[in-house]
Amino acid sequence: MAAGAFPLLLGLALTFLESRRDVQRELDATARIILRHAENISEHAWRTVDTLKRLDHQGGGCESLERDLQRIGSIRTYFRSIGLTHGPDVFCSSAFGPMTEPLADVIQRELPSLGRWPLSVAGTTAVRERPAVVFADLAHEVGAYTIVDGQYLTDFMRAIGEPRGYYMTIVIGDGHPVSQGAPPQDTHPLFSPLSDGASSPRISVGVTAPESESVRAWWRVFTAFLPLAAILSALCMMAAAYWLRRKMSYRDEIRRGIARREFSVQYQPIYDIQAGRCGGVEALLRWQRADGRWERPDVFIAAAEAEHMIIPLTRHLFELVAADMAQWQAPRGFHVAVNVAAEHLQGPTFVADVRRLAAQIATQGPRITLELTERSLISDRKEVVRALQTLRAEGVDIALDDFGTGHCAMSYLQAFPLDFLKIDRGFVNAIESLDGDAPVLDAIIALSKRLALRTVAEGVETAIQFAYLKRQGVLHVQGYLYARPMSSDALARWLPTRGCEPLSSTGHLA
Ligand SMILES: Nc1nc2c(ncn2[C@@H]2O[C@@H]3COP(=O)(O)O[C@H]4[C@@H](O)[C@H](n5cnc6c(=O)[nH]c(N)nc65)O[C@@H]4COP(=O)(O)O[C@H]3[C@H]2O)c(=O)[nH]1
Structure with a gap:
């Protein structure tokens, strides 16, 4: 109206x-x-x-x-x-x-x-x-x-x-x-x-x-405009109704998708260079619609954030991860990384939700790593720091994701309790040869060493990138060179075999 x-x-x-x-x-x-x-x-x-x-x-x-x-x-x-x-x-x-x-x-x-x-x-x-x-x-x-x-x-x-x-x-x-x-x-x-x-x-x-002349003139102009106003009103109402329907329906669709179990999780292995084996996985949400279509994660995650559905969706992810983990045996010290959105991090249920996941997977023994983006740390600093400190004291690790792509990254490094720094794949892409120059990447690695943060390089696709990162002292790499995201079943098969093998400097599993 x-x-x-x-x-x-x-x-x-x-x-x-x-x-x-x-x-x-x-x-x-x-x-x-x-x-x-x-x-x-x-x-x-x-x-x-x-x-x-x-x-x-x-x-x-x-x-x-x-x-x-x-x-x-x-x-x-x-x-x-x-x-x-x-x-x-x-x-x-x-x-x-x-x-x-x-x-x-x-x-x-x-x-x-x-x-x-x-x-x-x-x-x-x-x-x-x-x-x-x-x-x-x-x-x-x-x-x-x-x-x-x-x-x-x-x-x-x-x-x-x-x-x-x-x-x-x-x-x-x-x-x-x-x-x-x-x-x-x-x-x-x-x-x-x-x-x-x-x-x-x-x-x-x-x-x-x-x-009276002004009133008469206004009435004359207004009645001439009236048909156009009626058409514009109708168009606006239709557009608003369409927008509301889309908005409602996207929220409803996510809700329905959860109920119909259309969401699943893919796990991308992360290589531990020092241990010479898989050190953990990042859980990545996937959505396959009833008609078989796959929704792009960046699209539906952004929509869930915009429509305040990200908290129920992340809780659902936690349930799926807990259910998947019951199917495979993780080695000691194994990390399961989950992405956490700003709204969830700043919400009142956050600590309880993570504790519930920790309790569900406690018997399998992996550590939970919460991947936060710089964006999600922007507001409510004190509350967020307190929540992260509480969880950290209970054995949860905190990683700063996509480092270097957001805002005020430097101040976050000091203000928040962190364990890992995930170097964005944009910086990894800058590595062109072993002898080449990647000054920003080198500075990030040096900085994380000074701050005693463990580094994970994202999006590693070539042997040269791997060799360069290894030489610079990066501890973990994640990317298609090592393994692509895979289903829980595929991971259950992959972990005891390839997951235990070292990655050679040529980029091949031994
Ligand atoms: N080109 C290239 N890409 C690589 C390579 N290795 C991994 N990737 C992709 O990089 C993304 C890594 O996840 P991210 O930075 O957390 O970025 C994620 C994350 O921000 C978000 N996301 C995914 N799952 C979840 C979730 O469960 N919760 C939340 N809040 N966000 C999620 O969606 C983003 C995109 O996820 P994906 O499409 O699964 O894309 C994944 C992964 O498939 C590589 O070697 N080359």
């Missing part, structure tokens, strides 16, 4: 962000369109002002110009009135004819200055309740002005922004805002109103979208 909800929640968040961007883009586009429209009107108004200033003022009075003003005012769109001025005073208007009235009174506010300026105003004397925009070019001699009715701007804004509930304003010069729509209230915790704007040197436009 949680896996299925994930794409939906992610979709909610992403579509929310996308819809906010959408609204912002629309606001930006709307602000630009309004600005463009205001600029068009403004250009038109300035052209008219220039035309008025070019009229023939020879007579100096309004009478000769009044008709021209009325004609221009009526054939050109947008204008509430147009007029001519002397300094700051209107002396001729298209609406009232000859007059003498300060322009400031007409537009009901102070004039910015003489000269050329546009200004949005709340109203004029003729139409007080409706905003307007004044475009004036005032001079000490004759000047001119046009008054554009604000309705042209508000109508345009309504047409473009009303369907979305936008609140829009245009401010021209430092004038009064010409607005359309109701200012949005910020009450929603998620969808606060969004704003955008556009401006040119004298005109600035602001557009604000209400919360």
Whole structure:
């Protein structure tokens, strides 16, 4: 369920962000369109002002110009009135004819200055309740002005922004805002109103979208995403179910494999160079499925570790080893090495589990060697050291496996009670000839001598490797040169015959 909800929640968040961007883009586009429209009107108004200033003022009075003003005012769109001025005073208007009235009174506010300026105003004397925009070019001699009715701007804004509930304003010069729509209230915790704007040197436009617009945009984007979210949810749920089934089934399969006795143990002999005979074996777990397939040990061991099945599996290994050992006679001082995983080593049953194995094989007399990897020693040092010391005191040997491949190996050598150091086959592979150089291997051997640890070289495959290791004072070798892992029955036959023979320096059993 949680896996299925994930794409939906992610979709909610992403579509929310996308819809906010959408609204912002629309606001930006709307602000630009309004600005463009205001600029068009403004250009038109300035052209008219220039035309008025070019009229023939020879007579100096309004009478000769009044008709021209009325004609221009009526054939050109947008204008509430147009007029001519002397300094700051209107002396001729298209609406009232000859007059003498300060322009400031007409537009009901102070004039910015003489000269050329546009200004949005709340109203004029003729139409007080409706905003307007004044475009004036005032001079000490004759000047001119046009008054554009604000309705042209508000109508345009309504047409473009009303369907979305936008609140829009245009401010021209430092004038009064010409607005359309109701200012949005910020009450929603998620969808606060969004704003955008556009401006040119004298005109600035602001557009604000209400919360409802954000909600609407989000719903639109989300419903478009919904089919994809449904498919993703279904896929996630299927993947999670598959993963759970695999996880459950692998755990179940190991459990079933134990119950059906699909696991067995192979034993790989370890050669004792000083004694000139087999000194012990490493127990290696094997899994043959009911259909005959063999699982690779590195794969199923890693899976058992990952799925917390390694402890029951190792206990099962101990039982199999105990049962196998009852079938063959091991010589005195013979070692049986078993691999122990970190989880088991750090678990509360570890000491008891090893003691049980020791008790089961006590009559056959071999020593148990626990093979630990550097990885398994990483945490819980004190507990692990205590457990190992307890078992060591009871006759169990401790080997550090795959030495040199993990982390912090050097500190482990001092911190943990160890008897054997197993040199990883990677270092053994480095031996190419008897006279050649294997500096890391030599250093490991020298180090283990200094620490009074017995060495076991793993993965010895050639006579040259064997001779080199023997010359360097390595005490035990394990590898295909001496013997491959074999079944318990094969080992029972092998031990009294080949197991008692020395390995010659040519790598052949005598
Ligand atoms: N190329 C080459 N390989 C050689 C040679 N001699 C021995 N080997 C292989 O090297 C591995 C030695 O075991 P490991 O280092 O403990 O490495 C073991 C060990 O870490 C783990 N493993 C096996 N059985 C158990 C078990 O019962 N419990 C736990 N925890 N791990 C196990 O699986 C790993 C792989 O086991 P295997 O496949 O049996 O592989 C074995 C063995 O078959 C050689 O001359 N050349």
